[in-house]
Amino acid sequence: MSNSTYGGQGSIPDLAVRYSGVPSRLSQEAIDAKSKLFSQKTLPDSVARRRTALPPGVSRENFDQAIAELRSALGQENVELNDKPLVDGWYMEHPNTHDAYHIADQEELIASAVVYPSSTEEVQKITRWANQHKIPIYPISMGRNIGYGGAAPRIPGSVVVDLGRRMNKILDIDADNASCIVEPGVSYFALYEEIQRRKLPLWIDCPDLGGGSVLGNAIDRGVGYTPYGDHFANHCGMELVLPTGELLRTGMGAMPGKDGADNPTWQSFQAAYGPYVDGIFSQSNYGIITKMGFWLMPATSHQSYMITFPREDDLEQIVEIIRPLAQKRVLGNVPQLRHVIQELAVTGKPRTHWYNPEGSKNKRGGQMPRDVIRQRASTLPCGDVSWVFYGTQYGDEATIAAQLDLIKKEFAKVRGSKFMLPHQLPQDHYLHSRVAVCSGVPALRELDWLNWVPNAAHLFFSPISPTKGKDATVIHSIICRLHAKYGFDVFPTMCVAGREMHYIANIVYDRADRDAKQRATSLMREMIREAANQGYGEYRTHLLFADQVAETYSWGGGALRKFNETVKDALDPNGILAPGRNGIWGKRFRGKGWEILDGDKRDMLKDGISPKL
Numbered sequence: 001m002s003n004s005t006y007g008g009q010g011s012i013p014d015l016a017v018r019y020s021g022v023p024s025r026l027s028q029e030a031i032d033a034k035s036k037l038f039s040q041k042t043l044p045d046s047v048a049r050r051r052t053a054l055p056p057g058v059s060r061e062n063f064d065q066a067i068a069e070l071r072s073a074l075g076q077e078n079v080e081l082n083d084k085p086l087v088d089g090w091y092m093e094h095p096n097t098h099d100a101y102h103i104a105d106q107e108e109l110i111a112s113a114v115v116y117p118s119s120t121e122e123v124q125k126i127t128r129w130a131n132q133h134k135i136p137i138y139p140i141s142m143g144r145n146i147g148y149g150g151a152a153p154r155i156p157g158s159v160v161v162d163l164g165r166r167m168n169k170i171l172d173i174d175a176d177n178a179s180c181i182v183e184p185g186v187s188y189f190a191l192y193e194e195i196q197r198r199k200l201p202l203w204i205d206c207p208d209l210g211g212g213s214v215l216g217n218a219i220d221r222g223v224g225y226t227p228y229g230d231h232f233a234n235h236c237g238m239e240l241v242l243p244t245g246e247l248l249r250t251g252m253g254a255m256p257g258k259d260g261a262d263n264p265t266w267q268s269f270q271a272a273y274g275p276y277v278d279g280i281f282s283q284s285n286y287g288i289i290t291k292m293g294f295w296l297m298p299a300t301s302h303q304s305y306m307i308t309f310p311r312e313d314d315l316e317q318i319v320e321i322i323r324p325l326a327q328k329r330v331l332g333n334v335p336q337l338r339h340v341i342q343e344l345a346v347t348g349k350p351r352t353h354w355y356n357p358e359g360s361k362n363k364r365g366g367q368m369p370r371d372v373i374r375q376r377a378s379t380l381p382c383g384d385v386s387w388v389f390y391g392t393q394y395g396d397e398a399t400i401a402a403q404l405d406l407i408k409k410e411f412a413k414v415r416g417s418k419f420m421l422p423h424q425l426p427q428d429h430y431l432h433s434r435v436a437v438c439s440g441v442p443a444l445r446e447l448d449w450l451n452w453v454p455n456a457a458h459l460f461f462s463p464i465s466p467t468k469g470k471d472a473t474v475i476h477s478i479i480c481r482l483h484a485k486y487g488f489d490v491f492p493t494m495c496v497a498g499r500e501m502h503y504i505a506n507i508v509y510d511r512a513d514r515d516a517k518q519r520a521t522s523l524m525r526e527m528i529r530e531a532a533n534q535g536y537g538e539y540r541t542h543l544l545f546a547d548q549v550a551e552t553y554s555w556g557g558g559a560l561r562k563f564n565e566t567v568k569d570a571l572d573p574n575g576i577l578a579p580g581r582n583g584i585w586g587k588r589f590r591g592k593g594w595e596i597l598d599g600d601k602r603d604m605l606k607d608g609i610s611p612k613l
């Protein structure tokens with residue numbers, strides 16, 4: 001089957017020819033994933049644009065003048081106007097012009113232009129240009145922050161700085177130190193393949209999907225699944241451009257090496273001397289990171305497994321069993337606990353395959369009834385269960401065996417639980433994909449969820465839960481009750497870090513269905529509010545919910561917000577860098593109607609997201 005058959009958008013890029021492409025070992029899988037997704041697409045590839053995007057308060061004439069200047073500084077071909085029809089594409093052929101998984105109108109979170117710097121120096125030039133023209137810029141590494149806004153800027157008409165296209169070098173892999181230093185355009189796929197090519201006994205750590213930027217995911221504080229799963233915690237050293245164009249190296253990189261070389265301990269010691277500043281460049285709009293170091297894990301033996309639990313109510317006991325195992329690092333990585341409905345979704349078959357009550361249409365939502373899920377699950381290898389735990393153990397054979405004995409013994413306390421190894425499951429079972437991801441082999445399998453509904457988009461609700469049965473149950477019941485109210489199936493994935501779990505609820509919706517978009521938006525707003533009322537906050541959120549989430553961190557009269565704003569105004573006096581990212585606005589934009597706080601009355605689909613200036 002030719003991979004250009006679908007969608008008329010050209011072929012799937014290969015990693016050998018494009019930095020954002022798919023490695024050849026996965027090219028058939030990518031072709032299949034795309035064909036499945038596109039077979040469910042009812043939207044056209046693109047529609048005619050209805051408006052032009054300009055930065056707020058900048059006239060067409062001034063904008064054209066500014067763009068001409070930028071082009072003469074960086075080269076004509078390295079600045080593109082975003083004046084063509086928008087194409088949502090799909091994961092491997094994703095846009096850098098807007099949010100492919102739009103929840104407002106497709107033309108809301110949109111760039112006016114995209115610029116492609118080739119060096120840190122050119123990034124400095126861009127920031128100086130932005131300050132001169134008071135044009136907001138929005139840096140992306142690769143733009144695959146899917147479910148959280150993708151490549152989209154928060155202020156319509158911002159100029160997107162696409163760092164990855166021309167800054168995608170693995171600058172160094174130090175096999176002795178087990179570390180690397182990369183530019184923003186290095187994907188998990190690319191780093192993994194290079195380590196294989198060099199035959200180094202090292203692992204990377206990747207999230208569920210392998211196409212994202214190693215650097216970008218880490219500064220958004222993303223998570224992966226080996227013992228090095230906390231990406232930010234395993235970074236070591238940064239080089240970055242401040243909003244006013246000055247350069248900064250953090251960690252030991254702040255000390256010059258011998259004869260002008262990079263410091264030899266830049267990727268060995270994180271903090272250096274004085275305040276540890278790296279943290280303020282994560283989930284912020286205080287700088288543009290152009291180089292970042294990471295620790296790599298020495299390769300080891302590993303054994304993945306799955307444990308099923310029969311009852312919904314087992315959640316509390318499961319989490320109580322997990323906690324001490326995680327604290328003692330018997331669970332040495334980031335295991336996942338999922339609901340059984342995901343066993344259906346991750347087969348890649350659409351919801352209508354499992355449940356089709358009123359023909360092909362299922363307007364205004366509604367959940368798949370529990371008894372239908374039970375009946376369908378009973379036809380799958382997991383059987384009629386409620387929860388599925390995906391774990392992996394590491395070390396030599398004896399260590400793994402001893403750990404597995406303990407783990408089996410502990411989880412056996414849950415009546416009716418079952419332990420399964422990969423060889424006991426069919427070749428296409430999801431556990432085999434966990435084996436890869438949990439041993440640092442980046443994959444694509446997670447895309448299969450997206451076939452649940454036509455034109456599927458998704459949105460993550462991502463609160464932090466203590467690893468305690470009672471708290472997990474409270475959060476889970478808020479999420480279930482509100483998903484039922486707004487008519488969405490509940491897809492929970494609890495990623496266990498230790499003392500806390502990232503509870504990720506994945507809202508999958510049809511982006512052609514305005515009603516579904518509105519319900520998804522209301523569902524997010526209400527979950528954020530209700531969780532916060534119980535003291536539970538999100539670790540990360542989609543751009544459009546950033547203000548509301550930031551607002552929930554209100555202790556001490558909004559002390560954290562005030563601190564963030566003080567830093568923002570000091571570092572970025574013109575407020576040009578990624579205004580609104582993570583709810584942080586410079587003084588130029590603050591309090592002028594951009595913030596979308598709890599109780600905001602605008603209907604994002606009808607009224608848009610910009611204040612009437």
Ligand code: EUG
Nearest residue numbers: 208223460462493495502504
């Ligand atoms: C997932 C995990 C995340 C996240 C978004 C998605 C997993 C989905 C732990 O963080 O932020 C299967």
